[in-house]
Amino acid sequence: MYTPLALAATAAILVSAQTLNVTNSTSGYTSYSTVTGYFLQDEATTNASTFDYTATNFGLINSSYPATTGNLTQWQKFEAQVDALNANAPLNTVYKVLFMGRHGEGYHNAAQTFYGTPAWNCYWGEKDGNATTTWEDADLTPAGIAQALVAATFWQHQITTQLIPYPQSYYTSPLTRCLRTANLTFSALDLPHYYPFVPTVRELFREGISIHTCDHRSSRSSIAARFPSYAIDASLTENDEIWNGVTAEPSDAQDARSKKVLDSVFASDDHAWISITSHSGEIASILRVLGHQVFSLNTGAVIPVLVKAAFLPSGPAPSSPAYTTSTHCAAPPVTSLASLAQGCVCSGTVVGGITTRIDGNGTSSSSGSVAAYPTAYATS
Ligand SMILES: *[C@@H]1O[C@H](CO)[C@@H](O)[C@H](O)[C@H]1NC(C)=O
Ligand SMILES: *[C@@H]1O[C@H](CO)[C@@H](O)[C@H](O)[C@H]1NC(C)=O
């Protein structure tokens, strides 16, 4: 899950950050940019915290584009404009519209609110749940289900009244809250037979990896059993081989893998209208890769982005920055500070935090460096 405090702390302990590999790639490079001027979410004056995509036609700005004439809805005009951009683009360039939806509220979101961010980051988030709630690979709360149904109702309204282009391809994170949100949003819509709702489950559309159990996905076979109509990508391994409960993914590593999954989609999917169901932290990372301004989504919200992709002969070689080790506490913490590793100030005799995996399977991971815990912050 996206916890600003944890991310700020992660950045602060990035002592082992690698310098970018400046050697050019030899096998091609996809360069992305956001085409601005079409959506309110691109405008510096739009306030993300109060923005309501359902009250603003998904944010589409009223315009009669040069390419369009006739009595068309705004979305039909925009569709004609996107068609014109593609028709006039050089052979190495393509335009696509990505509809990126954040999952509805999950049990982990509710628990973070309930316990407060310090106690969530340093103790509760590392547990599978409490006596009454489970948040490992969290499912949606009733409020989260309602948010996904708001998205479903709005999509149907847009299809009926705006004749908005249907998504032609669907992708989703493998985490349960996204699998569920995508189903609730799209499975009951009146969709054409030639663009059915059969989402591809892609590992790399998952949330940024923290040591929180909400980022630990279920097995491939569990996903297949619960969402039998979904197309699970061949590369999704049976067990989660990325989450280990010890190390966390810094934002430069997350951006590198966000680019990797976008590169894969843009290289293999010739559809122009694409839906991606993902997470706040991951959509924020994708927006960075696309050169979009920061735009934080509330749970259940959707952002459309007009993307221009240019396929170049070479560019910067891909980098894979190291994950970093996070600490946490054996008991609820006294407080947390953004300047420390995960900001944890533990109570009791534990001064070093815990750097072994906490899912009960195995001991310390060998990857990542252990952040020294400042004993000055230990309390008794
Ligand atoms: C840097 O990029 C080159 C060319 O792609 C590659 O051979 C090399 O292994 C990379 N080095 C690192 C440290 O990633
Ligand atoms: C955005 O809206 C929130 C909530 O009304 C407000 O607190 C914040 O100051 C606004 N931000 C800007 C940049 O106007």
Ligand SMILES: *[C@@H]1O[C@H](CO)[C@@H](O)[C@H](O)[C@H]1NC(C)=O
């Ligand atoms: C855009 O046009 C629609 C219909 O013509 C109108 O209802 C809506 O208020 C307009 N939006 C803006 C932001 O002007």
Ligand SMILES: *[C@@H]1O[C@H](CO)[C@@H](O)[C@H](O)[C@H]1NC(C)=O
């Ligand atoms: C434009 O289309 C709308 C609905 O698609 C219709 O209600 C309206 O009468 C049309 N206007 C003209 C001038 O044809």
Ligand SMILES: *[C@@H]1O[C@H](CO)[C@@H](O)[C@H](O)[C@H]1NC(C)=O
């Ligand atoms: C467990 O956490 C939830 C918040 O997600 C809270 O509502 C509930 O009261 C907690 N249960 C206990 C036993 O503390």
Ligand SMILES: *[C@@H]1O[C@H](CO)[C@@H](O)[C@H](O)[C@H]1NC(C)=O
């Ligand atoms: C998908 O959503 C539909 C309602 O649109 C519901 O009937 C069905 O049980 C859901 N399936 C899963 C696997 O959640």
Ligand SMILES: *[C@@H]1O[C@H](CO)[C@@H](O)[C@H](O)[C@H]1NC(C)=O
């Ligand atoms: C290396 O990539 C940069 C873009 O990042 C490009 O400007 C430059 O021409 C490339 N150099 C070679 C030798 O391909």
Ligand SMILES: *[C@@H]1O[C@H](CO)[C@@H](O)[C@H](O)[C@H]1NC(C)=O
């Ligand atoms: C526990 O760890 C072993 C060895 O790393 C692995 O094979 C097994 O799948 C793990 N079990 C679970 C439930 O993660």
